[in-house]
Amino acid sequence: MTVRFGLLGAGRIGRVHAKAITGDAKAQLVAVSDAMPAAAQAIADQYGCGIRTIEAIETSKDIDAVVICTPTDTHADLIERFAHAGKAIFCEKPIDLNVDRVRACMKVVADTKSKLMVGFNRRFDPHFMAVRAAIDAGKIGAVEMVTITSRDPGAPPPAYIKVSGGIFRDMTIHDFDMARFLLGEDITTVYATGSVLVDPEIGKLGDFDSASVVLTTATGKQCMISNSRRATYGYDQRIEVHGSKGMIAAENQRPISIELANADGYTRPPLHDFFMTRYTEAYAAEIAAFIAVVAGGASPSPSGADGLAALVLAEAALQSVREGRAIAV
Amino acid sequence: MTVRFGLLGAGRIGRVHAKAITGDAKAQLVAVSDAMPAAAQAIADQYGCGIRTIEAIETSKDIDAVVICTPTDTHADLIERFAHAGKAIFCEKPIDLNVDRVRACMKVVADTKSKLMVGFNRRFDPHFMAVRAAIDAGKIGAVEMVTITSRDPGAPPPAYIKVSGGIFRDMTIHDFDMARFLLGEDITTVYATGSVLVDPEIGKLGDFDSASVVLTTATGKQCMISNSRRATYGYDQRIEVHGSKGMIAAENQRPISIELANADGYTRPPLHDFFMTRYTEAYAAEIAAFIAVVAGGASPSPSGADGLAALVLAEAALQSVREGRAIAV
């Protein structure tokens, strides 16, 4: 079957998903919706799809699934509406910044037996998938220690920080999900430390721009996460998993891989400077996985429960910073 | 303007170009032609274009440019026909395996003032382009020595070898073009040695599967090329340029960049195993460059003259192997 899509939200990430949908032979982009007419029009023009209101999409018979790329504070409501409307739902992370709101939303999804997939795109990065595959294939024996380095090229503006939910809910949440993806065991304690080293404005808003996190599981597996809102050398995204028989690591990606050698040494260009260019393949692959869920009978993964679990870890991290102790989850 | 394309040849490389054309916002694929109806139909179905005969494309008012992906022995004739028809022409390499035939074809292109671009895709690889840009920016001073390593994952079947024109015209020709692209100066002598180390069948056909080539220019710049028809570790494509102030190199590309460490050491996966996955970006970029040529006023590059120059070097290499001496070109 061809999965027929409605796209909710025509902003930056909406355009990424529009490209992924129209580039997939098993999918069709039927309509786009956005509060800004010009944004919707741009996507409609480029990909030859219609423009409809959210209400119209809700009742469209020719739409099987929606991709929610609207502002975060609308996610939970839209999930509930489209769950009731019987559509399969792909929602950008996070479902909501409030754990209770997420739980309520999950209940609606469960009650309506809706298919909900959450946009933790990094699980679909081919390099990270290969790391996970190596673990599953027993290449490193039992997983013992996961190390995640995750640093943004530059700090977002204060306006973004204000609505972001803070570094743990906005940025580390991806790393919490990756930790869960790689540890293969429930996380039981969270310790976090947060500092303001990059931009004092972030501190004034009560947030942090630099964080170190330690996670542990019931059997003593450990995970360390290093976050910074600014890395002059680009978008630093590394994972490394140490196990009883070996180690597997995914190195950083570069858009251009050349090396210049002279009296100053050997120099390679910086990393990607933007998450969208770094994770281009991951965005296409996650939409393909969602299409497979809608078209076939597979369970959505990462699911709403995965979204909730990562948010719970983010909350615990925040509490840990405040209390200076490890928080049991 | 939107450049309207006719695609001649719906085989493997034809499909690559069909994808590049339809993925470019400044281009439209109007029609495809192929002697095998099923092949043409497959492209028509996937990209929603028409199917026409070559004759029909020649006279189509709604087609500005053609991409020639038919068998090599038809290239020169088709170039001449579409030159007379007033279409812009992108032709896969080589124009012909015979130097005189290429020269005659070039004359028609010149007489008709046609735009002809030749498919030396590697010039458009982003990593090789960055090497060239570094040279142009003076990063390594004066170019002195170019080293090109170019090895295929595996030898082609004898049937292909028979019509290929031999290793120098078929495989090294890309490296000859790259040498010209990077040396920035006319090549004046060619020395080559060829051996049969991979597959005795290749030797029975009078061809070689392993070759080392040395090129020199009038001012003494040097280029070494290493070719093999088989590399167990994948499609080995490296260039390195040593100059008076430094060196710039493009390393091999890997589809997956992870590293596994254990008691046996640190292991990264093999290289790409196919030229089409290795040069995906290059194929899209060369079509984009051709579109810019057709839409704007730029001169085609690489041009027919570039195609001819590389073929002349291939002929000289063959003569060099036979005579055991450097051949002046």
Place this chain on the structure above:
Amino acid sequence: MTVRFGLLGAGRIGRVHAKAITGDAKAQLVAVSDAMPAAAQAIADQYGCGIRTIEAIETSKDIDAVVICTPTDTHADLIERFAHAGKAIFCEKPIDLNVDRVRACMKVVADTKSKLMVGFNRRFDPHFMAVRAAIDAGKIGAVEMVTITSRDPGAPPPAYIKVSGGIFRDMTIHDFDMARFLLGEDITTVYATGSVLVDPEIGKLGDFDSASVVLTTATGKQCMISNSRRATYGYDQRIEVHGSKGMIAAENQRPISIELANADGYTRPPLHDFFMTRYTEAYAAEIAAFIAVVAGGASPSPSGADGLAALVLAEAALQSVREGRAIAV
């Protein structure tokens, strides 16, 4: 001046220092002492030095400095004796496993105005020194986050674990010192988690074999340490320092740097499998630094205070594991 040495302890590390002393043109190995006559004799034979009792070395007029390589529980006593004897002292880490005992020992050193240098050899590794030099030269701006990966090739036997003082005092102590060396600011809190993932025997002795540690400073700088008693791929010793303007890292060292490529991928040999081969240059350089301290007027560094500071951090780490919270130091 030539610095004349007495060597206390002719075991494994004693032999390392004997080689460093005799290889340094500014030093002379006068005598060695060991409770095991054969061990002392081996060094005497190899390097042509005398054998004396500890008492004799204490009163030897022809000895300026001693290197203490005896068992840990004798270090503090020997430091005090040789401080009273007016000798310059180089002592292998740790001074003692008990913080109070170290403090008392430091007092004697201070009262006698003795020169005491502690054997944190890693400060003298040329690669780590280059990292520190890059920081001092402002290459990465303000230090923000230090990441230390420190994993042994294999776990020591239970007999060693019993007298080691535990993973934090025995193994992490090197990383605590490196953190202090690189952070450039006093550490104010320590959080640690410890697990038994490698060898249950270690757990039975009340110790851990896997640990993750987070350190913070007053201004919010952060340091993460990852320790394991077993890494199949060799002696894993990496440091990375992220700052406001960039990052500087020291990668692992390999005894042999070749790469094999085949259908299984690209494989480099494992790392060093032993701390003595990994830190060969560091051992020679630290003795050279000590010689400069004795011969010239420089202050010893790392000093007894540095030894104490690292031990305090180890104690705090142990407390942190027990209490599940960050400990202020």
Place this chain on the structure above:
Amino acid sequence: MTVRFGLLGAGRIGRVHAKAITGDAKAQLVAVSDAMPAAAQAIADQYGCGIRTIEAIETSKDIDAVVICTPTDTHADLIERFAHAGKAIFCEKPIDLNVDRVRACMKVVADTKSKLMVGFNRRFDPHFMAVRAAIDAGKIGAVEMVTITSRDPGAPPPAYIKVSGGIFRDMTIHDFDMARFLLGEDITTVYATGSVLVDPEIGKLGDFDSASVVLTTATGKQCMISNSRRATYGYDQRIEVHGSKGMIAAENQRPISIELANADGYTRPPLHDFFMTRYTEAYAAEIAAFIAVVAGGASPSPSGADGLAALVLAEAALQSVREGRAIAV
């Protein structure tokens, strides 16, 4: 047995060998000789050996072996004298710059049944040895193509060029020996091109500073050598061997292996800037190998015949440049 050495020549390379001899437990440096008294005295002072004339060393009963580090034009004469004197001989390369002179010298060595080892130090580099060991272990199948990159940090002064015998006899000779070491088969043809790109003074002396060489064997194995007298990035010494089942390569060595990352990219320091620091381990290992030859019954390797074979290749290369064709050897 302890091998007792006389060292002929106390210059730069003589000091390297003095250090290697005195650092080897199986060797003793008995005496040094040099036309410059101060040079001999410096070694005598540092290592506690005697100073003797060449004549005295010839007749010294307490000397088993000599190491010849005198100027090149004295090598053949000294080899003959010490062959007649019954000493084992280690001679720095080359034996002589003239092939006939070398042949005559070899005859004396053969007639006197003397042990002669030639100083092609690179065969003893641990990384290159590991490459050879991998080949011998069948890791890459049959050797097919060897690539040697060998570039000096900077051109020597004209005075050195004058007595050097030219780039092929002085510099490429090491690469010829390495090619023979790795190809495992006699070289049958030599093609070379030489240019003056670095220093016009070198051209005025009739020599080249940049060279590309292709060697072939009877079965069609190929070797390419790239030489330059100047590389701004340091002493560039790479070898790579491609075979039927894979490839093995030895990468460049760096004295300091750190990496700085910032907005300009990722930068590692330059390579070694001097052959003596690059090949420190190789110099010690070749002396150890020579000691084993003298003390045991092993045949010297590389032998005088190896020295001759490399010189013959150098002569052929020079002829090839002049005649523009491949020379059979």
